Amino acid sequence: xxxxxxxxxxxxxxxxxxxxxxxxxxxxxxxxxxxxxxxxxxxxxxxxxxxxxxxxxxxxxxxxxxxxxxxxxxxxxxxxxxxxxxxxxxxxxxxxxxxxxxxxxxxxxxxxxxxxxxxxxxxxxxxxxxxxxxxxxxxxxxxxxxxxxxxxxxxxxxxxxxxxxxxxxxxxxxxxxxxxxxxxxxxxxxxxxxxxxxxxxxxxxxxxxxxxxxxxxxxxxxxxxxxxxxxxxxxxxxxxxxxxxxxxxxxxxxxxxxxxxxxxxxxxxxxxxxxxxxxxxxxxxxxxxxxxxxxxxxxxxxxxxxxxxxxxxxxxxxxxxxxxxxxxxxxxxxxxxxxxxxxxxxxxxxxxxxxxxxxxxxxxxxxxxxxxxxxxxxxxxxxxxxxxxxxxxxxxxxxxxxxxxxxxxxxxxxxxxxxxxxxxxxxxxxxxxxxxxxxxxxxxxxxxxxxxxxxxxxxxxxxxxxxxxxxxxxxxxxxxxxxxxxxxxxxxxxxxxxxxxxxxxxxxxxxxxxxxxxxxxxxxxxxxxxxxxxxxxxxxxxxxxxxxx
Numbered sequence: 056x057x058x059x060x061x062x063x064x065x066x067x068x069x070x071x072x073x074x075x076x077x078x079x080x081x082x083x084x085x086x087x088x089x090x091x092x093x094x095x096x097x098x099x100x101x102x103x104x105x106x107x108x109x110x111x112x113x114x115x116x117x118x119x120x121x122x123x124x125x126x127x128x129x130x131x132x133x134x135x136x137x138x139x140x141x142x143x144x145x146x147x148x149x150x151x152x153x154x155x156x157x158x159x160x161x162x163x164x165x166x167x168x169x170x171x172x173x174x175x176x177x178x179x180x181x182x183x184x185x186x187x188x189x190x191x192x193x194x195x196x197x198x199x200x201x202x203x204x205x206x207x208x209x210x211x212x213x214x215x216x217x218x219x220x221x222x223x224x225x226x227x228x229x230x231x232x233x234x235x236x237x238x239x240x241x242x243x244x245x246x247x248x249x250x251x252x253x254x255x256x257x258x259x260x261x262x263x264x265x266x267x268x269x270x271x272x273x274x275x276x277x278x279x280x281x282x283x284x285x286x287x288x289x290x291x292x293x294x295x296x297x298x299x300x301x302x303x304x305x306x307x308x309x310x311x312x313x314x315x316x317x318x319x320x321x322x323x324x325x326x327x328x329x330x331x332x333x334x335x336x337x338x339x340x341x342x343x344x345x346x347x348x349x350x351x352x353x354x355x356x357x358x359x360x361x362x363x364x365x366x367x368x369x370x371x372x373x374x375x376x377x378x379x380x381x382x383x384x385x386x387x388x389x390x391x392x393x394x395x396x397x398x399x400x401x402x403x404x405x406x407x408x409x410x411x412x413x414x415x416x417x418x419x420x421x422x423x424x425x426x427x428x429x430x431x432x433x434x435x436x437x438x439x440x441x442x443x444x445x446x447x448x449x450x451x452x453x454x455x456x457x458x459x460x461x462x463x464x465x466x467x468x469x470x471x472x473x474x475x476x477x478x479x480x481x482x483x484x485x486x487x488x489x490x491x492x493x494x495x496x497x498x499x500x501x502x503x504x505x506x507x508x509x510x511x512x513x514x515x516x517x518x519x520x521x522x523x524x525x526x527x528x529x530x531x532x533x534x535x536x537x538x539x540x541x542x543x544x545x546x547x548x549x550x551x552x553x554x555x556x557x558x559x560x561x562x563x564x565x566x567x568x569x570x571x572x573x574x575x576x577x578x579x580x581x582x583x584x585x586x587x588x589x590x591x592x593x594x595x596x597x598x599x600x601x602x603x604x
Contacts, residue, residue: 069140069142071229072221073432074248075233076215076216076244076324077217077240079215085236089200093187095185096184098183099182099184100122101122102120102176102179103176104175105175105257106170106171111166116131116132116163117250118132118174120148127151129145129146130144139226178205178206178254180249182214183201184199184200184201186199188222191224191231192231193228195228196229197218197222202214202215207256207257207259207260208263209264212256219233226438227438230429230433234429234430238422242425243320243321243419243425244317247321259280259281263280263281288314288319289345292311293311294311295307295527295528296527296528297479297528298478299478305354305360305363306434308353309364312346313346314346315343316343316350319335319340319346322335323340323343323415339415340379343379348516372427381413388556392554402569402570404568479525486518489517493518497511499590500586508551512548512549512552522534533601534602537599538602540599541596544593548589554578561574562575
């Protein structure tokens with residue numbers, strides 16, 4: 056919908072804003088901070104429209120009527136040029152009347168003309184907004200603190216968020232303020248818009264409304280549907296296409312991974328649910344770590360072709376990943392390994408409390424993690440100040456020249472420029488190299504010690520994620536059987552990794568719990584069986600028709 060920007064004589068705006076959730080302890084401080092300048096307060100009541108089948112949402116279009124004080128304004132929004140950008144068409148209205156005729160000669164007209172269902176109010180917001188404009192060295196930013204409710208049917212969610220919208224200047228201005236306020240008040244990044252949250256809430260309300268409250272199991276079914284609203288989020292579709300260069304591709308896949316990280320951090324940080332409902336759990340931690348692991352795999356995949364994030368961001372990612380991992384290991388032991396051992400005949404064993412001091416929810420909401428997330432978002436948008444390799448000048452390049460010699464910088468233009476590899480050629484070449492190394496080491500798996508096996512597992516994950524990133528550029532028919540076999544390898548190595556972690560735990564417990572001796576013996580036997588299976592599975596992977604041809 057970026058084509059809106061070329062239309063003349065239209066009430067068109069390009070909105071660029073960063074939105075952060077304000078936890079309850081920070082709300083009074085945020086109000087005081089905004090009130091330090093010239094602030095205004097306005098009441099906003101908005102009605103959002105769609106068809107019963109969500110045709111507008113599926114087309115990535117949002118239409119609302121909003122009463123701003125005494126004035127009604129009709130707004131249509133579509134995605135803009137980047138993740139924080141939206142294209143808006145605004146029209147003042149004499150009252151709460153939706154007028155689609157104002158879009159007759161716009162690019163969205165085709166979408167509206169193709170609607171099969173009737174438009175109706177799907178959800179609404181009731182917001183009190185506190186506004187203030189701030190000038191920074193990079194530009195002017197409007198700060199809007201919104202509190203209130205989002206409603207769909209009988210369901211409601213609280214709204215407590217601060218938006219930093221660019222009025223003029225560079226987008227850096229938004230991030231400068233956002234970082235400062237995030238660190239000062241402990242704010243939490245939420246990439247969902249109000250329309251995103253409202254559409255999901257309306258889906259839940261519609262599903263709950265169809266459940267007969269008198270039917271058997273209705274209570275459990277309702278609880279399941281409510282939990283689905285905050286369900287853990289897996290990886291999204293690869294955003295790559297063949298005409299991207301390496302820099303565009305790396306930033307695009309990094310942002311997609313960041314979306315997965317943030318989407319799972321939001322329930323853990325209790326953005327919607329503080330003090331009301333426990334939404335975040337072990338699977339959110341797992342999917343958050345998957346998103347971080349995929350991100351780090353992407354940086355390895357593109358290494359040497361285009362600059363990645365700064366070393367400081369990379370090291371932060373490694374440390375945060377390890378911290379979330381402490382919480383994850385305890386969950387796997389309690390929820391996966393222990394039940395398996397009890398089914399195998401081990402007498403019931405109550406594990407002592409985990410010695411891990413990591414609270415996944417507190418870590419997800421922490422200033423360190425949220426600061427890293429904000430910095431990564433800025434990097435995906437091409438902002439920030441990562442150092443680039445310096446280009447030597449004639450003075451520095453020839454410091455070692457012999458005294459009295461003339462040394463000049465001479466440029467030679469070749470007869471013809473070497474061909475620039477396409478993104479597809481770059482990715483297939485590197486993935487082929489990763490495949491060959493993985494299979495070569497995997498076919499001697501039984502001779503490897505525990506640490507090399509662990510490294511092999513990480514390389515297998517890296518290859519799997521790399522294939523997922525490159526999927527739009529590869530032959531789907533060849534890729535399907537290869538990925539299926541690689542997944543089998545990963546399942547075996549994943550189980551082995553969980554058992555290695557459990558083995559260390561039960562070795563500590565064996566002094567005071569006889570059941571731990573059963574666990575240690577069973578784990579050793581299971582690891583031996585899995586080791587044979589792993590080597591065989593690696594051999595089969597090497598025999599599959601190559602995906603890169």
